[in-house]
Amino acid sequence: MSLSAVVKKDFRDSIRSHSLVSVTALFALFAAGLAAMQFVPTMYRDSGVETSTLALLNSMRQPTVFFVPLVGLALSYRSILGERESGSIKLLLGLPNARRDVVLGKFLGRTAVVAVSILASYAVAGTVALLTYDSFDFVVFALYTLLTLFYGAVYIGIGIGFSAVSKSREWALAGAAALYALFLVGWDVLLLxxxxxxxxxxxxxxxxxxxxxxxxxxxxxxxxxxxxxxxxVIPEYRELTVFPEASALYLQDWFGFVILAFWGGVPLYLGYRRFDGMDLQT
Structure with missing residues (x-):
């Protein structure tokens, strides 16, 4: 079985998840609801950017914060652990596949699944905006969608890396929940x-x-x-976010890509190294 076959198998297995359908539906409803309301937070309404563009970005921004990490972690936290628990990992490796192919195949397959969830949700919000807004900035919409796909891949990398080192389903679930809480709430508390x-x-x-x-x-x-x-990438997005002005290189906007690449790549690599050295006979 080639890498592409691993990707296809993992995509087919994951796309059937009922929980994925449920979360995607909530994602789409939330995004479409905000788009329909053309909601822009009061503090940002005096911006020089068109209200339609701000409303479009906001209808995509707020659901992204909650649902993309949720979908990414939910899809990936048992990706390798589940194969180990069921024993199917031995069959997968006996076809034959290198362990590197399994990890990479899981990453690509589940990234494709989270992409389907994001694209479906944004398609609903975008359709609402296209039909009801005074103007529709397709370039902004397309760029933000691509960035969100990258963001989803980051959480897939985190989740698969965590799955590779987890010892049981309970530990994996608790770890995924803890990561979600840390990134959405706990980080701000720790900063305070x-x-x-x-x-x-x-x-x-x-x-x-x-x-x-x-x-x-x-x-x-x-x-x-x-x-x-x-x-x-999207200058208009600055009207919806507040960050302190700074001259330090590591506080520039583009450095966000470096940090995202770190989060998506390092846990995945460490998980692979742990999985590669694991005795699957026990």
């Missing part, structure tokens, strides 16, 4: 605690703002890195 420990209460924040290294810690969150990367 760090700020309080280093700088003190918000009332004591110096006029110059937080030190650059603390801003960088915030940027290490994949969600923040995605927003930074998007700002680098």
């Amino acid at each position: 605690l760090l700020q309080f420990a280093v700088v003190g209460p918000a009332s004591e924040l110096p006029e110059s703002g937080l030190p650059d290294w603390m801003d960088f810690v915030g940027l290490l969150n994949p969600s923040s890195a995605f927003m930074k990367a998007t700002r680098a």
